Amino acid sequence: MGAVISFTNQKGGVGKTTSAVNVAACLAKRGKKVLLVDMDPQGNTTSGVGIGKKQVKSSVYDALIGAAATEDTVITTKFKNLSIIPSTISLAGAEFELQTLENREACAKKMLASVRNQYDYTIIDCPPTLGLLTINALVASDGMIIPMQCEYYALEGLSQLMISVKKIKKLYNPALQLTGILLTMYNGRLILTTQVVAELKKYYGDKLFKVPITRSVKLSEAPGFGEPICYYEPSGKSALQYMAIAKELMLRI
Numbered sequence: 001m002g003a004v005i006s007f008t009n010q011k012g013g014v015g016k017t018t019s020a021v022n023v024a025a026c027l028a029k030r031g032k033k034v035l036l037v038d039m040d041p042q043g044n045t046t047s048g049v050g051i052g053k054k055q056v057k058s059s060v061y062d063a064l065i066g067a068a069a070t071e072d073t074v075i076t077t078k079f080k081n082l083s084i085i086p087s088t089i090s091l092a093g094a095e096f097e098l099q100t101l102e103n104r105e106a107c108a109k110k111m112l113a114s115v116r117n118q119y120d121y122t123i124i125d126c127p128p129t130l131g132l133l134t135i136n137a138l139v140a141s142d143g144m145i146i147p148m149q150c151e152y153y154a155l156e157g158l159s160q161l162m163i164s165v166k167k168i169k170k171l172y173n174p175a176l177q178l179t180g181i182l183l184t185m186y187n188g189r190l191i192l193t194t195q196v197v198a199e200l201k202k203y204y205g206d207k208l209f210k211v212p213i214t215r216s217v218k219l220s221e222a223p224g225f226g227e228p229i230c231y232y233e234p235s236g237k238s239a240l241q242y243m244a245i246a247k248e249l250m251l252r253i
């Protein structure tokens, strides 16, 4: 059975999209069949794997509200083993529209039911809120990965997130697991970083992925070329780091 994993953090700009795209592409490069699901109206995951607006006939929005069959929204990317359910700005209205639907928390689960087992991994990129779209993603997921920066408020944000996740688990998805915490934009030379990592280790122990993702200009450049880092600069340090995360992920779920 395929695993569904959400990349979640209610904070924006922490590396959710970058990590979802690159972990997905690295899993695919390692021979796994992967479906990316772009659940952010900004559509950065979609453009990040080289899919332009013109290529999108129907999107995750249509599949979520049941206006299109999920299979019909899947686009095959030019990268080996990697497909995507794209997002467009129309998804911005979904948060409101989902409110009116029955089982409004389970729309993504329903959407993925017919396709998830065609893939080894389904990777969902969440928006930077804990609204209905993120709740939908977590209800549909077996695991979640929390990308985070080693900032002063990161730990506070993390405990808030874990409280919400606990509620979602209790109400809708008791099987949801924390697959791992992924450190992004890491700079080991900063004292603050060392302190935050020590705290994280204390509370979350081996949930922390062994390899952090360091800061790299290449990682921020790659989406502009519509390429995951393992294609944009295959032997660079960021590609190696994300390949290592993919490997560790495969051992975890």
Ligand SMILES: Nc1ncnc2c1ncn2[C@@H]1O[C@H](COP(=O)(O)OP(=O)(O)O)[C@@H](O)[C@H]1O
Pocket: 011, 012, 013, 014, 015, 016, 017, 018, 019, 044, 128, 184, 185, 186, 213, 214, 215, 216, 217, 219, 220, 221
């Ligand atoms: N390791 C990194 N090094 C440098 N820039 C990064 C790194 N990870 C992400 N970024 C950049 O930081 C910004 C926010 O990242 P993004 O993945 O979009 O975060 P989120 O999806 O959580 O909002 C983007 O411009 C992205 O290119």
Ligand SMILES: [Mg+2]
Pocket: 016, 017, 018, 040, 044, 126, 127
């Ligand atoms: Mg994002």
